[in-house]
Amino acid sequence: MKVTILGNNSALPAFGRHPTAQAVSVYGDIILIDCGEGTQIQMQRYGLRWRNVHHIFISHLHGDHYFGLPGLINSMSLLGRTAPLHLYAPAPLQPILESILTVADTVLCYPFYFHPLPEEGTALLVDDPSFSVTSFLVEHRIQCHGFLVERKTRGRKLLPDKCREYEIPAAYYEILKQGADYERRDGFLVKNEWVTEDGPAHKKYAYCADTLFTESFLPAIMNADTIYHECTYLEKDADKAAARFHSTASQAAKVAKMANAKQLLLGHFSSKYKDLELFREEACSIFPNAVVSTEGIAYEI
Protein backbone atom coordinates (compact mmCIF):
# COMPACT_ATOMS: atom_id res chain seq x y z
CA MET A 1 0.00 0.00 0.00
CA LYS A 2 1.46 3.29 -1.14
CA VAL A 3 0.47 6.92 -1.46
CA THR A 4 1.90 8.93 -4.35
CA ILE A 5 1.86 12.68 -3.80
CA LEU A 6 0.65 14.50 -6.95
CA GLY A 7 0.42 17.93 -5.35
CA ASN A 8 1.79 19.09 -1.99
CA ASN A 9 1.15 22.84 -2.16
CA SER A 10 -1.68 25.02 -0.95
CA ALA A 11 -3.88 27.07 -3.26
CA LEU A 12 -1.30 29.13 -5.14
CA PRO A 13 0.98 26.95 -7.27
CA ALA A 14 4.61 27.87 -6.59
CA PHE A 15 8.16 26.58 -6.93
CA GLY A 16 6.95 23.79 -9.24
CA ARG A 17 4.60 22.55 -6.50
CA HIS A 18 1.02 21.72 -7.48
CA PRO A 19 -2.30 21.95 -5.65
CA THR A 20 -3.51 18.96 -3.65
CA ALA A 21 -3.99 15.50 -5.10
CA GLN A 22 -2.76 12.09 -4.08
CA ALA A 23 -3.12 8.52 -5.30
CA VAL A 24 -3.42 5.67 -2.81
CA SER A 25 -2.49 2.33 -4.41
CA VAL A 26 -4.05 -0.77 -2.88
CA TYR A 27 -3.71 -4.14 -4.61
CA GLY A 28 -3.48 -2.48 -8.06
CA ASP A 29 -6.46 -0.19 -7.46
CA ILE A 30 -5.84 3.58 -7.33
CA ILE A 31 -7.90 5.60 -4.89
CA LEU A 32 -7.66 9.27 -5.78
CA ILE A 33 -7.92 11.75 -2.90
CA ASP A 34 -8.55 15.35 -3.98
CA CYS A 35 -7.92 16.41 -7.53
CA GLY A 36 -6.33 19.85 -7.84
CA GLU A 37 -5.76 21.49 -11.21
CA GLY A 38 -3.31 19.49 -13.31
CA THR A 39 -3.96 16.12 -11.65
CA GLN A 40 -4.50 14.31 -14.96
CA ILE A 41 -1.13 15.54 -16.20
CA GLN A 42 0.59 14.74 -12.90
CA MET A 43 -0.77 11.19 -13.11
CA GLN A 44 0.64 10.83 -16.63
CA ARG A 45 3.97 12.23 -15.42
CA TYR A 46 4.26 9.69 -12.62
CA GLY A 47 2.96 6.68 -14.54
CA LEU A 48 -0.35 6.26 -12.73
CA ARG A 49 -3.02 4.95 -15.08
CA TRP A 50 -6.40 6.66 -15.06
CA ARG A 51 -8.11 3.36 -15.82
CA ASN A 52 -7.04 1.96 -12.43
CA VAL A 53 -9.03 4.70 -10.69
CA HIS A 54 -12.53 3.65 -9.66
CA HIS A 55 -13.06 5.89 -6.62
CA ILE A 56 -12.34 9.60 -6.17
CA PHE A 57 -12.77 11.46 -2.88
CA ILE A 58 -12.96 15.25 -2.66
CA SER A 59 -12.37 16.71 0.80
CA HIS A 60 -13.98 20.13 0.23
CA LEU A 61 -14.91 22.66 -2.41
CA HIS A 62 -11.98 25.04 -2.35
CA GLY A 63 -10.72 24.99 -5.92
CA ASP A 64 -7.20 23.83 -5.17
CA HIS A 65 -8.74 20.50 -4.12
CA TYR A 66 -10.97 19.79 -7.13
CA PHE A 67 -10.32 22.03 -10.17
CA GLY A 68 -8.61 19.12 -11.91
CA LEU A 69 -11.69 16.92 -11.60
CA PRO A 70 -13.75 18.09 -14.63
CA GLY A 71 -10.73 17.59 -16.90
CA LEU A 72 -9.97 14.12 -15.58
CA ILE A 73 -13.60 12.96 -15.83
CA ASN A 74 -13.75 14.31 -19.38
CA SER A 75 -10.47 12.75 -20.45
CA MET A 76 -11.56 9.35 -19.14
CA SER A 77 -14.59 9.61 -21.41
CA LEU A 78 -12.55 10.69 -24.44
CA LEU A 79 -10.44 7.57 -23.95
CA GLY A 80 -13.58 5.42 -24.13
CA ARG A 81 -13.65 4.25 -20.51
CA THR A 82 -16.41 1.74 -19.77
CA ALA A 83 -15.76 0.96 -16.07
CA PRO A 84 -17.91 2.79 -13.51
CA LEU A 85 -16.44 5.72 -11.61
CA HIS A 86 -17.58 6.64 -8.10
CA LEU A 87 -17.12 10.19 -6.87
CA TYR A 88 -17.56 11.10 -3.19
CA ALA A 89 -17.74 14.85 -2.65
CA PRO A 90 -19.72 17.59 -0.92
CA ALA A 91 -23.22 17.72 -2.43
CA PRO A 92 -23.00 21.19 -4.05
CA LEU A 93 -20.43 19.86 -6.51
CA GLN A 94 -23.01 17.71 -8.29
CA PRO A 95 -24.98 20.50 -10.07
CA ILE A 96 -21.70 22.23 -11.01
CA LEU A 97 -20.40 19.09 -12.73
CA GLU A 98 -23.75 18.57 -14.43
CA SER A 99 -23.70 22.15 -15.77
CA ILE A 100 -20.16 21.73 -17.05
CA LEU A 101 -21.19 18.61 -18.99
CA THR A 102 -24.42 20.20 -20.25
CA VAL A 103 -22.85 23.36 -21.68
CA ALA A 104 -20.29 21.20 -23.50
CA ASP A 105 -23.06 18.98 -24.87
CA THR A 106 -21.12 16.07 -23.37
CA VAL A 107 -22.49 12.73 -22.17
CA LEU A 108 -19.91 10.62 -20.36
CA CYS A 109 -19.49 7.23 -22.02
CA TYR A 110 -19.11 5.37 -18.70
CA PRO A 111 -21.33 5.01 -15.62
CA PHE A 112 -20.62 7.91 -13.28
CA TYR A 113 -21.98 7.89 -9.73
CA PHE A 114 -21.98 10.95 -7.51
CA HIS A 115 -22.15 10.17 -3.79
CA PRO A 116 -22.71 13.24 -1.61
CA LEU A 117 -20.65 13.24 1.58
CA PRO A 118 -22.66 13.39 4.80
CA GLU A 119 -22.64 16.81 6.44
CA GLU A 120 -22.10 15.37 9.90
CA GLY A 121 -20.20 12.59 11.62
CA THR A 122 -18.13 9.75 10.21
CA ALA A 123 -19.38 7.49 7.44
CA LEU A 124 -18.21 4.23 5.91
CA LEU A 125 -18.24 5.21 2.23
CA VAL A 126 -16.73 2.16 0.56
CA ASP A 127 -16.45 -1.38 1.90
CA ASP A 128 -14.72 -3.34 -0.80
CA PRO A 129 -13.23 -6.83 -0.30
CA SER A 130 -9.75 -5.25 -0.60
CA PHE A 131 -10.14 -1.91 1.16
CA SER A 132 -12.51 0.44 2.93
CA VAL A 133 -12.79 4.22 3.03
CA THR A 134 -14.33 6.16 5.89
CA SER A 135 -14.90 9.90 5.97
CA PHE A 136 -14.62 12.10 9.04
CA LEU A 137 -15.12 15.81 9.59
CA VAL A 138 -12.21 18.16 10.01
CA GLU A 139 -12.50 21.86 10.91
CA HIS A 140 -12.08 24.28 8.03
CA ARG A 141 -13.68 27.51 6.78
CA ILE A 142 -16.21 25.46 4.82
CA GLN A 143 -17.45 21.88 5.24
CA CYS A 144 -14.38 19.68 4.93
CA HIS A 145 -13.67 15.97 5.27
CA GLY A 146 -10.74 13.74 6.02
CA PHE A 147 -10.57 10.16 4.75
CA LEU A 148 -9.32 6.96 6.35
CA VAL A 149 -8.28 4.34 3.79
CA GLU A 150 -7.82 0.85 5.19
CA ARG A 151 -6.23 -1.97 3.25
CA LYS A 152 -7.76 -5.28 4.29
CA THR A 153 -5.70 -8.36 4.71
CA ARG A 154 -6.34 -11.05 2.11
CA GLY A 155 -5.45 -13.84 4.48
CA ARG A 156 -2.24 -15.90 4.31
CA LYS A 157 -0.19 -15.95 1.14
CA LEU A 158 0.15 -19.32 -0.63
CA LEU A 159 3.58 -20.74 -1.51
CA PRO A 160 2.63 -22.52 -4.78
CA ASP A 161 5.78 -24.69 -4.96
CA LYS A 162 5.22 -25.95 -1.42
CA CYS A 163 1.54 -26.63 -2.08
CA ARG A 164 2.47 -28.81 -5.07
CA GLU A 165 5.22 -30.55 -3.12
CA TYR A 166 2.66 -31.62 -0.49
CA GLU A 167 0.17 -32.55 -3.24
CA ILE A 168 -2.59 -30.22 -2.05
CA PRO A 169 -5.47 -29.90 -4.56
CA ALA A 170 -6.16 -26.31 -5.78
CA ALA A 171 -9.69 -26.56 -4.42
CA TYR A 172 -8.23 -26.27 -0.88
CA TYR A 173 -6.22 -23.11 -1.55
CA GLU A 174 -8.92 -20.73 -0.25
CA ILE A 175 -9.12 -22.68 3.00
CA LEU A 176 -5.32 -22.56 3.36
CA LYS A 177 -5.44 -18.76 2.96
CA GLN A 178 -7.71 -18.66 5.96
CA GLY A 179 -5.04 -20.39 8.05
CA ALA A 180 -6.27 -24.04 8.13
CA ASP A 181 -4.03 -27.10 8.02
CA TYR A 182 -4.64 -29.81 5.38
CA GLU A 183 -5.01 -33.51 6.10
CA ARG A 184 -4.05 -35.78 3.21
CA ARG A 185 -5.91 -39.05 2.42
CA ASP A 186 -2.97 -40.98 3.89
CA GLY A 187 -3.58 -39.18 7.20
CA PHE A 188 -0.51 -36.97 6.93
CA LEU A 189 -1.18 -33.48 8.34
CA VAL A 190 0.29 -30.59 6.32
CA LYS A 191 0.76 -27.69 8.71
CA ASN A 192 -0.45 -24.35 7.36
CA GLU A 193 2.82 -22.57 8.05
CA TRP A 194 4.68 -25.09 5.79
CA VAL A 195 2.73 -23.99 2.67
CA THR A 196 1.83 -20.34 3.37
CA GLU A 197 3.44 -17.19 4.67
CA ASP A 198 2.07 -13.98 6.19
CA GLY A 199 -0.09 -12.07 3.71
CA PRO A 200 -0.32 -8.29 3.39
CA ALA A 201 -1.14 -6.81 6.79
CA HIS A 202 -4.11 -4.64 7.59
CA LYS A 203 -2.98 -1.02 7.02
CA LYS A 204 -4.47 2.38 7.81
CA TYR A 205 -3.81 5.63 5.97
CA ALA A 206 -5.41 8.83 7.29
CA TYR A 207 -5.70 11.90 5.08
CA CYS A 208 -6.35 14.96 7.24
CA ALA A 209 -7.47 17.63 4.79
CA ASP A 210 -7.41 21.38 5.33
CA THR A 211 -8.07 21.88 9.02
CA LEU A 212 -7.46 23.88 12.12
CA PHE A 213 -5.46 22.17 14.84
CA THR A 214 -8.05 20.10 16.65
CA GLU A 215 -8.39 16.86 18.57
CA SER A 216 -11.95 16.41 17.36
CA PHE A 217 -11.19 13.79 14.73
CA LEU A 218 -8.54 11.87 16.69
CA PRO A 219 -10.86 8.91 17.31
CA ALA A 220 -11.20 8.40 13.55
CA ILE A 221 -7.46 8.21 12.88
CA MET A 222 -6.11 6.45 15.99
CA ASN A 223 -3.25 4.04 15.34
CA ALA A 224 -3.01 4.88 11.65
CA ASP A 225 0.16 3.58 10.02
CA THR A 226 0.60 6.83 8.10
CA ILE A 227 -1.08 10.20 8.57
CA TYR A 228 -0.98 12.97 5.99
CA HIS A 229 -1.71 16.20 7.85
CA GLU A 230 -1.80 19.64 6.28
CA CYS A 231 0.68 22.20 7.59
CA THR A 232 0.22 25.33 5.55
CA TYR A 233 2.43 27.34 7.92
CA LEU A 234 5.33 27.17 10.32
CA GLU A 235 4.65 27.67 14.03
CA LYS A 236 5.91 31.28 13.89
CA ASP A 237 2.88 31.98 11.66
CA ALA A 238 0.45 30.18 13.97
CA ASP A 239 -1.80 33.25 14.09
CA LYS A 240 -2.18 33.18 10.29
CA ALA A 241 -2.87 29.44 10.43
CA ALA A 242 -5.63 29.92 12.99
CA ALA A 243 -7.19 32.85 11.16
CA ARG A 244 -7.35 30.86 7.90
CA PHE A 245 -8.43 27.55 9.45
CA HIS A 246 -5.09 25.89 8.72
CA SER A 247 -2.39 24.17 10.80
CA THR A 248 1.31 24.49 11.47
CA ALA A 249 4.02 21.82 11.22
CA SER A 250 4.13 21.57 15.03
CA GLN A 251 0.39 21.09 15.21
CA ALA A 252 0.47 18.38 12.54
CA ALA A 253 3.16 16.61 14.56
CA LYS A 254 1.09 16.86 17.75
CA VAL A 255 -1.85 15.23 16.01
CA ALA A 256 0.35 12.39 14.70
CA LYS A 257 1.77 11.84 18.20
CA MET A 258 -1.63 11.84 19.91
CA ALA A 259 -2.98 9.47 17.25
CA ASN A 260 -0.08 7.07 17.91
CA ALA A 261 0.78 7.04 14.21
CA LYS A 262 3.89 5.35 12.82
CA GLN A 263 4.64 7.95 10.11
CA LEU A 264 3.61 11.53 9.33
CA LEU A 265 3.57 13.04 5.86
CA LEU A 266 3.59 16.84 5.83
CA GLY A 267 1.94 18.78 3.00
CA HIS A 268 -0.25 21.66 1.76
CA PHE A 269 2.59 24.16 2.10
CA SER A 270 1.93 27.86 1.68
CA SER A 271 3.50 29.36 -1.42
CA LYS A 272 5.29 31.85 0.84
CA TYR A 273 7.83 29.15 1.74
CA LYS A 274 10.34 28.07 -0.86
CA ASP A 275 12.53 25.95 1.40
CA LEU A 276 10.63 23.27 3.32
CA GLU A 277 13.43 22.03 5.59
CA LEU A 278 12.11 24.06 8.52
CA PHE A 279 8.81 22.18 8.30
CA ARG A 280 10.68 18.91 8.75
CA GLU A 281 12.77 20.20 11.66
CA GLU A 282 9.76 21.67 13.42
CA ALA A 283 7.65 18.52 13.07
CA CYS A 284 10.48 16.08 13.89
CA SER A 285 11.16 17.81 17.21
CA ILE A 286 7.72 16.60 18.31
CA PHE A 287 7.19 13.50 16.15
CA PRO A 288 10.50 12.05 14.87
CA ASN A 289 9.17 10.09 11.88
CA ALA A 290 7.85 13.15 10.04
CA VAL A 291 8.56 13.56 6.32
CA VAL A 292 8.16 16.57 4.03
CA SER A 293 6.06 15.01 1.26
CA THR A 294 7.50 15.44 -2.23
CA GLU A 295 5.59 15.29 -5.47
CA GLY A 296 6.11 12.13 -7.47
CA ILE A 297 7.31 10.08 -4.49
CA ALA A 298 5.33 6.95 -3.62
CA TYR A 299 5.42 6.54 0.17
CA GLU A 300 5.06 3.05 1.60
CA ILE A 301 2.32 2.95 4.21
Place this chain on the structure above:
Amino acid sequence: MKVTILGNNSALPAFGRHPTAQAVSVYGDIILIDCGEGTQIQMQRYGLRWRNVHHIFISHLHGDHYFGLPGLINSMSLLGRTAPLHLYAPAPLQPILESILTVADTVLCYPFYFHPLPEEGTALLVDDPSFSVTSFLVEHRIQCHGFLVERKTRGRKLLPDKCREYEIPAAYYEILKQGADYERRDGFLVKNEWVTEDGPAHKKYAYCADTLFTESFLPAIMNADTIYHECTYLEKDADKAAARFHSTASQAAKVAKMANAKQLLLGHFSSKYKDLELFREEACSIFPNAVVSTEGIAYEI
Protein backbone atom coordinates in the same frame (compact mmCIF):
# COMPACT_ATOMS: atom_id res chain seq x y z
CA MET B 1 3.27 42.07 -30.78
CA LYS B 2 3.78 38.43 -29.91
CA VAL B 3 1.74 35.35 -29.17
CA THR B 4 3.10 32.83 -26.66
CA ILE B 5 1.64 29.36 -27.01
CA LEU B 6 0.76 27.91 -23.59
CA GLY B 7 -1.03 24.83 -24.90
CA ASN B 8 -1.07 23.44 -28.45
CA ASN B 9 -2.87 20.13 -27.93
CA SER B 10 -6.47 19.09 -28.28
CA ALA B 11 -8.55 17.80 -25.37
CA LEU B 12 -6.43 14.89 -24.12
CA PRO B 13 -3.08 16.08 -22.76
CA ALA B 14 -0.29 14.01 -24.34
CA PHE B 15 3.46 13.99 -24.99
CA GLY B 16 3.91 16.92 -22.60
CA ARG B 17 1.50 19.02 -24.67
CA HIS B 18 -1.20 20.96 -22.83
CA PRO B 19 -4.77 21.97 -23.71
CA THR B 20 -5.38 25.27 -25.48
CA ALA B 21 -4.25 28.63 -24.10
CA GLN B 22 -2.24 31.47 -25.57
CA ALA B 23 -1.04 34.87 -24.46
CA VAL B 24 -1.00 37.76 -26.92
CA SER B 25 1.39 40.52 -25.76
CA VAL B 26 0.61 44.05 -26.98
CA TYR B 27 2.51 47.03 -25.55
CA GLY B 28 3.05 45.20 -22.22
CA ASP B 29 -0.55 44.08 -21.91
CA ILE B 30 -1.31 40.35 -22.00
CA ILE B 31 -4.50 39.26 -23.74
CA LEU B 32 -5.28 35.69 -22.79
CA ILE B 33 -7.11 33.58 -25.37
CA ASP B 34 -8.60 30.37 -24.01
CA CYS B 35 -7.47 28.98 -20.69
CA GLY B 36 -7.12 25.21 -20.65
CA GLU B 37 -6.29 23.30 -17.47
CA GLY B 38 -2.86 24.27 -16.16
CA THR B 39 -2.73 27.72 -17.78
CA GLN B 40 -1.74 29.45 -14.53
CA ILE B 41 1.21 27.10 -14.15
CA GLN B 42 2.18 27.41 -17.83
CA MET B 43 2.20 31.21 -17.42
CA GLN B 44 4.52 30.88 -14.42
CA ARG B 45 6.74 28.51 -16.38
CA TYR B 46 7.14 30.94 -19.29
CA GLY B 47 7.49 34.11 -17.23
CA LEU B 48 4.15 35.72 -18.12
CA ARG B 49 2.81 37.75 -15.21
CA TRP B 50 -0.85 37.29 -14.28
CA ARG B 51 -1.06 40.92 -13.25
CA ASN B 52 -0.52 42.03 -16.86
CA VAL B 53 -3.71 40.22 -17.89
CA HIS B 54 -6.77 42.44 -18.03
CA HIS B 55 -8.80 40.67 -20.71
CA ILE B 56 -9.53 36.96 -21.15
CA PHE B 57 -11.41 35.52 -24.13
CA ILE B 58 -12.90 32.03 -24.13
CA SER B 59 -13.79 30.60 -27.54
CA HIS B 60 -16.25 27.91 -26.42
CA LEU B 61 -17.24 25.73 -23.51
CA HIS B 62 -15.42 22.50 -24.22
CA GLY B 63 -13.34 21.95 -21.12
CA ASP B 64 -9.95 21.90 -22.82
CA HIS B 65 -10.49 25.59 -23.58
CA TYR B 66 -11.48 26.86 -20.12
CA PHE B 67 -10.86 24.40 -17.26
CA GLY B 68 -7.87 26.49 -16.16
CA LEU B 69 -9.99 29.60 -15.75
CA PRO B 70 -11.43 29.06 -12.24
CA GLY B 71 -7.96 28.40 -10.86
CA LEU B 72 -6.45 31.46 -12.49
CA ILE B 73 -9.27 33.77 -11.36
CA ASN B 74 -8.94 32.39 -7.85
CA SER B 75 -5.16 32.70 -7.73
CA MET B 76 -5.34 36.32 -8.86
CA SER B 77 -7.57 37.00 -5.87
CA LEU B 78 -5.30 35.15 -3.45
CA LEU B 79 -2.47 37.39 -4.61
CA GLY B 80 -4.52 40.47 -3.71
CA ARG B 81 -5.14 41.75 -7.23
CA THR B 82 -6.97 45.07 -7.36
CA ALA B 83 -7.09 45.77 -11.12
CA PRO B 84 -10.31 44.91 -12.94
CA LEU B 85 -10.49 41.73 -15.02
CA HIS B 86 -12.75 41.42 -18.06
CA LEU B 87 -13.86 37.98 -19.20
CA TYR B 88 -15.53 37.45 -22.59
CA ALA B 89 -17.10 34.02 -22.89
CA PRO B 90 -20.27 32.20 -23.92
CA ALA B 91 -23.08 33.19 -21.55
CA PRO B 92 -23.64 29.78 -19.87
CA LEU B 93 -20.22 30.03 -18.22
CA GLN B 94 -21.36 32.85 -15.95
CA PRO B 95 -23.61 30.83 -13.59
CA ILE B 96 -21.00 28.05 -13.45
CA LEU B 97 -18.31 30.47 -12.28
CA GLU B 98 -20.71 32.01 -9.80
CA SER B 99 -21.53 28.58 -8.35
CA ILE B 100 -17.85 27.71 -8.06
CA LEU B 101 -17.23 30.89 -6.05
CA THR B 102 -20.36 30.45 -3.94
CA VAL B 103 -19.62 26.88 -2.82
CA ALA B 104 -16.10 27.95 -1.84
CA ASP B 105 -17.50 30.91 0.11
CA THR B 106 -15.14 33.07 -1.97
CA VAL B 107 -15.58 36.71 -2.93
CA LEU B 108 -13.00 37.92 -5.45
CA CYS B 109 -11.04 40.86 -4.12
CA TYR B 110 -10.92 42.65 -7.50
CA PRO B 111 -13.62 43.88 -9.92
CA PHE B 112 -14.57 41.02 -12.22
CA TYR B 113 -16.73 41.67 -15.29
CA PHE B 114 -18.35 38.90 -17.28
CA HIS B 115 -19.21 39.87 -20.87
CA PRO B 116 -21.32 37.27 -22.67
CA LEU B 117 -20.29 36.71 -26.30
CA PRO B 118 -23.01 37.42 -28.87
CA GLU B 119 -24.58 34.26 -30.29
CA GLU B 120 -24.50 35.60 -33.84
CA GLY B 121 -22.29 37.65 -36.14
CA THR B 122 -19.09 39.53 -35.45
CA ALA B 123 -18.71 41.96 -32.55
CA LEU B 124 -16.16 44.53 -31.53
CA LEU B 125 -15.54 43.45 -27.93
CA VAL B 126 -12.72 45.75 -26.86
CA ASP B 127 -11.63 49.03 -28.40
CA ASP B 128 -8.70 50.16 -26.33
CA PRO B 129 -6.29 52.95 -27.37
CA SER B 130 -3.62 50.27 -27.91
CA PHE B 131 -5.55 47.35 -29.34
CA SER B 132 -8.95 46.05 -30.32
CA VAL B 133 -10.51 42.58 -30.17
CA THR B 134 -13.31 41.42 -32.45
CA SER B 135 -15.11 38.10 -32.21
CA PHE B 136 -16.40 36.10 -35.14
CA LEU B 137 -18.26 32.82 -35.35
CA VAL B 138 -16.51 29.63 -36.40
CA GLU B 139 -18.26 26.31 -37.02
CA HIS B 140 -17.96 23.75 -34.26
CA ARG B 141 -20.17 21.20 -32.49
CA ILE B 142 -21.26 23.89 -30.03
CA GLN B 143 -21.28 27.71 -30.26
CA CYS B 144 -17.67 28.71 -30.86
CA HIS B 145 -15.88 31.97 -31.55
CA GLY B 146 -12.65 33.09 -33.15
CA PHE B 147 -10.96 36.33 -32.14
CA LEU B 148 -9.16 38.98 -34.16
CA VAL B 149 -6.68 40.98 -32.08
CA GLU B 150 -5.43 44.17 -33.71
CA ARG B 151 -2.54 46.19 -32.40
CA LYS B 152 -3.09 49.85 -33.14
CA THR B 153 -0.29 52.07 -34.24
CA ARG B 154 0.71 54.69 -31.67
CA GLY B 155 1.81 57.14 -34.32
CA ARG B 156 5.45 57.97 -35.08
CA LYS B 157 8.16 57.18 -32.56
CA LEU B 158 10.05 60.16 -31.11
CA LEU B 159 13.84 60.30 -31.20
CA PRO B 160 14.44 62.17 -27.89
CA ASP B 161 18.05 63.13 -28.65
CA LYS B 162 17.05 64.68 -31.96
CA CYS B 163 14.12 66.55 -30.40
CA ARG B 164 16.46 68.11 -27.86
CA GLU B 165 19.01 68.92 -30.55
CA TYR B 166 16.39 70.90 -32.46
CA GLU B 167 15.14 72.47 -29.19
CA ILE B 168 11.56 71.26 -29.53
CA PRO B 169 9.52 71.78 -26.34
CA ALA B 170 8.02 68.62 -24.80
CA ALA B 171 4.54 70.09 -25.23
CA TYR B 172 4.84 69.48 -28.98
CA TYR B 173 5.77 65.82 -28.74
CA GLU B 174 2.21 64.53 -29.17
CA ILE B 175 1.84 66.59 -32.35
CA LEU B 176 5.14 65.21 -33.67
CA LYS B 177 3.86 61.66 -33.08
CA GLN B 178 0.97 62.47 -35.39
CA GLY B 179 3.43 63.31 -38.16
CA ALA B 180 3.50 67.12 -38.09
CA ASP B 181 6.59 69.26 -38.72
CA TYR B 182 7.63 71.89 -36.12
CA GLU B 183 8.34 75.54 -36.89
CA ARG B 184 10.70 77.22 -34.49
CA ARG B 185 10.31 80.90 -33.41
CA ASP B 186 13.23 81.80 -35.67
CA GLY B 187 11.22 80.45 -38.63
CA PHE B 188 13.36 77.34 -39.05
CA LEU B 189 11.23 74.33 -40.07
CA VAL B 190 12.11 71.05 -38.35
CA LYS B 191 10.94 68.25 -40.64
CA ASN B 192 9.08 65.48 -38.85
CA GLU B 193 11.30 62.74 -40.28
CA TRP B 194 14.39 64.37 -38.71
CA VAL B 195 13.08 63.85 -35.16
CA THR B 196 10.86 60.75 -35.43
CA GLU B 197 10.94 57.29 -36.95
CA ASP B 198 8.24 54.81 -37.93
CA GLY B 199 6.28 53.63 -34.88
CA PRO B 200 4.90 50.12 -34.35
CA ALA B 201 2.78 49.15 -37.35
CA HIS B 202 -0.86 48.16 -37.23
CA LYS B 203 -0.93 44.36 -36.84
CA LYS B 204 -3.63 41.72 -37.04
CA TYR B 205 -3.65 38.36 -35.29
CA ALA B 206 -6.52 35.96 -35.99
CA TYR B 207 -7.24 33.06 -33.65
CA CYS B 208 -9.43 30.50 -35.41
CA ALA B 209 -10.67 28.26 -32.64
CA ASP B 210 -12.05 24.75 -33.00
CA THR B 211 -13.78 24.68 -36.35
CA LEU B 212 -14.72 22.75 -39.41
CA PHE B 213 -13.04 23.79 -42.65
CA THR B 214 -15.17 26.70 -43.82
CA GLU B 215 -14.87 29.94 -45.73
CA SER B 216 -17.63 31.51 -43.66
CA PHE B 217 -15.34 33.60 -41.44
CA LEU B 218 -12.82 34.60 -44.12
CA PRO B 219 -14.08 38.20 -44.23
CA ALA B 220 -13.23 38.60 -40.55
CA ILE B 221 -9.61 37.47 -40.89
CA MET B 222 -8.61 38.82 -44.33
CA ASN B 223 -5.03 40.09 -44.54
CA ALA B 224 -4.15 39.05 -41.00
CA ASP B 225 -0.42 39.11 -40.32
CA THR B 226 -0.63 35.83 -38.43
CA ILE B 227 -3.40 33.26 -38.29
CA TYR B 228 -3.59 30.49 -35.71
CA HIS B 229 -5.81 27.79 -37.15
CA GLU B 230 -6.66 24.54 -35.47
CA CYS B 231 -5.63 21.33 -37.26
CA THR B 232 -6.57 18.47 -35.02
CA TYR B 233 -5.88 15.94 -37.80
CA LEU B 234 -3.80 15.23 -40.88
CA GLU B 235 -5.56 15.15 -44.24
CA LYS B 236 -5.61 11.34 -44.27
CA ASP B 237 -8.01 11.61 -41.29
CA ALA B 238 -10.19 14.24 -42.98
CA ASP B 239 -13.29 12.11 -42.36
CA LYS B 240 -12.62 12.13 -38.60
CA ALA B 241 -12.02 15.88 -38.72
CA ALA B 242 -15.34 16.50 -40.46
CA ALA B 243 -17.27 14.17 -38.16
CA ARG B 244 -15.88 15.95 -35.08
CA PHE B 245 -16.14 19.49 -36.42
CA HIS B 246 -12.37 19.88 -36.67
CA SER B 247 -9.91 20.70 -39.46
CA THR B 248 -6.82 19.15 -41.06
CA ALA B 249 -3.42 20.74 -41.64
CA SER B 250 -4.22 21.11 -45.36
CA GLN B 251 -7.48 22.85 -44.58
CA ALA B 252 -5.80 25.24 -42.14
CA ALA B 253 -3.29 26.09 -44.88
CA LYS B 254 -6.08 26.69 -47.41
CA VAL B 255 -7.73 29.15 -45.03
CA ALA B 256 -4.43 31.00 -44.48
CA LYS B 257 -3.89 31.18 -48.25
CA MET B 258 -7.41 32.42 -49.01
CA ALA B 259 -7.12 34.98 -46.20
CA ASN B 260 -3.88 36.29 -47.70
CA ALA B 261 -2.12 35.86 -44.34
CA LYS B 262 1.61 36.31 -43.91
CA GLN B 263 2.11 33.50 -41.38
CA LEU B 264 0.17 30.45 -40.20
CA LEU B 265 0.54 28.87 -36.75
CA LEU B 266 -0.72 25.30 -36.55
CA GLY B 267 -2.11 23.90 -33.31
CA HIS B 268 -4.75 21.89 -31.40
CA PHE B 269 -3.14 18.59 -32.37
CA SER B 270 -4.87 15.33 -31.61
CA SER B 271 -3.15 13.22 -28.97
CA LYS B 272 -2.97 10.39 -31.51
CA TYR B 273 0.01 12.12 -33.15
CA LYS B 274 3.33 12.16 -31.35
CA ASP B 275 5.44 13.51 -34.21
CA LEU B 276 4.11 16.77 -35.67
CA GLU B 277 6.48 17.09 -38.65
CA LEU B 278 3.84 15.76 -41.06
CA PHE B 279 1.55 18.65 -40.06
CA ARG B 280 4.23 21.10 -41.14
CA GLU B 281 4.92 19.32 -44.42
CA GLU B 282 1.23 19.05 -45.27
CA ALA B 283 0.49 22.70 -44.54
CA CYS B 284 3.67 24.06 -46.18
CA SER B 285 2.84 22.36 -49.48
CA ILE B 286 -0.17 24.71 -49.68
CA PHE B 287 0.97 27.71 -47.61
CA PRO B 288 4.77 27.88 -47.30
CA ASN B 289 5.01 30.04 -44.17
CA ALA B 290 3.28 27.53 -41.88
CA VAL B 291 4.76 26.73 -38.47
CA VAL B 292 3.98 23.93 -36.01
CA SER B 293 3.32 25.97 -32.88
CA THR B 294 5.39 24.92 -29.88
CA GLU B 295 4.57 25.56 -26.25
CA GLY B 296 6.64 28.25 -24.61
CA ILE B 297 7.64 29.91 -27.89
CA ALA B 298 6.68 33.58 -28.36
CA TYR B 299 5.92 34.09 -32.06
CA GLU B 300 6.39 37.57 -33.49
CA ILE B 301 3.25 38.71 -35.31
